[in-house]
Amino acid sequence: WSLNDFELGKRLGRGKFGRVYCGREKRSGYIVAVKTLVKYEVAKEKVEHLVLREIEIQSHLKHPNILQLLTWFHDDFRIYLVLEYAGQGELYRHLKNSPGGYFNEHLAAKYLYQVADALNYCHKNQVIHRDIKPENLLLTSRGDVKLADFGWSVHTPSLKRKTMCGTLDYLPPEMVEGRSYSIHVDQWCLGVLCYEFVCGYPPFESNSSEETYQKIKTVQIKFPSQVQPGAIDLIKKLLIHDMTKRLTLPEVLKHEWVVTNM
Numbered sequence: 001w002s003l004n005d006f007e008l009g010k011r012l013g014r015g016k017f018g019r020v021y022c023g024r025e026k027r028s029g030y031i032v033a034v035k036t037l038v039k040y041e042v043a044k045e046k047v048e049h050l051v052l053r054e055i056e057i058q059s060h061l062k063h064p065n066i067l068q069l070l071t072w073f074h075d076d077f078r079i080y081l082v083l084e085y086a087g088q089g090e091l092y093r094h095l096k097n098s099p100g101g102y103f104n105e106h107l108a109a110k111y112l113y114q115v116a117d118a119l120n121y122c123h124k125n126q127v128i129h130r131d132i133k134p135e136n137l138l139l140t141s142r143g144d145v146k147l148a149d150f151g152w153s154v155h156t157p158s159l160k161r162k163t164m165c166g167t168l169d170y171l172p173p174e175m176v177e178g179r180s181y182s183i184h185v186d187q188w189c190l191g192v193l194c195y196e197f198v199c200g201y202p203p204f205e206s207n208s209s210e211e212t213y214q215k216i217k218t219v220q221i222k223f224p225s226q227v228q229p230g231a232i233d234l235i236k237k238l239l240i241h242d243m244t245k246r247l248t249l250p251e252v253l254k255h256e257w258v259v260t261n262m
């Protein structure tokens, strides 16, 4: 494959190392997202190994709720990643545009199930910490979630959280306290994600990072009135300080609130 096989269209986002465009493969008309990484930038930041590791990981992951890396190629100046195109873009935008700024129980349960299923698949393939947060989730034209691990790179121009410290909101106690992380991080993040889906904001959001850290370490959670008891039960079983006591992903997939609402 080479760039000549594609026509590039509207820009979908830009990030530290390059840009993401909507693209069409000329012969088949197949619509894709083409992410360009500037070689010079990647080399300057000494992240070639990260890019190659990500490509290695992504090319082995194949799941309906994980954004597929279709192929990649490079020329003298750039690396081109051909990724699946998600027709409805960032899930974060849909969350913010929902009435009240939160998803109804059906959408929240459906999206949570799909993310949990994708994470469970990752764990089965020894991949953890897929850095789930609404900004890393895309929505296909059929309304299914795709986990797109922007990790070290892209942040699309639109509804990014105002402050970059938005990323603190998803940190589990073991990472805030500087201990090592494990697959249990993903269970914690799923709890934060579920809270944000049904409330419209993350559970430990505060004006300062110190306050956010404090709330995470002491697991202080309050729920607004509209949240159903089933959702509260699930969130409380994931946001547990002792990582070994958190609900496992297979148990999330069988949780009564998820199964009855999705």
Ligand SMILES: CC(C)CCNC(=O)Cn1cc(-c2ccc3c(-c4nc5ccccc5[nH]4)n[nH]c3c2)cn1
Residues within 6 Å of the ligand: 012, 013, 020, 033, 035, 051, 052, 054, 055, 056, 058, 067, 069, 081, 083, 084, 085, 086, 087, 088, 089, 090, 138, 148, 149, 150, 154
């Ligand atoms: C090294 C490599 C294997 C890492 C692979 N992971 C990524 O590159 C993560 N990534 C995904 C994207 C991305 C960004 C946006 C889209 C979109 C998309 N569709 C949209 C529809 C409307 C508005 C915006 C949209 N963005 N579809 N697929 C995408 C894919 C950017 N970076």
